[in-house]
Amino acid sequence: xxxxxxxxxxxxxxxxxxxxxxxxxxxxxxxxxxxxxxxxxxxxxxxxxxxxxxxxxxxxxxxxxxxxxxxxxxxxx
Numbered sequence: 001x002x003x004x005x006x007x008x009x010x011x012x013x014x015x016x017x018x019x020x021x022x023x024x025x026x027x028x029x030x031x032x033x034x035x036x037x038x039x040x041x042x043x044x045x046x047x048x049x050x051x052x053x054x055x056x057x058x059x060x061x062x063x064x065x066x067x068x069x070x071x072x073x074x075x076x077x
Contacts, residue, residue, distance in 0.1 A: 012052040019050045023059075 020027040033039035034048060040058050041050045 014050045014052060014055070016048050016050075019055065022052075022055070 014022060016027050016030050020030050023030075030039065030048075034041060039050075040054045041048045043049070
């Protein structure tokens with residue numbers, strides 16, 4: 001995996017490609033979750049970026065519910 005981008009504040013920020021590697025899902029899955037409002041992210045211009053700490057909290061909340069955004073992990077992959 002490529003080295004994570006780190007902002008001046010020390011926050012690790014990922015691109016869509018980096019996040020798809022991090023979560024081990026296809027980039028189209030990332031875009032689908034974004035379109036459905038199920039994934040926390042922010043835009044820089046026209047590009048999506050993701051704070052690793054926020055993503056980790058999101059993953060933990062999805063794990064506790066037993067799914068990713070209301071879907072089973074298998075259906076997301």
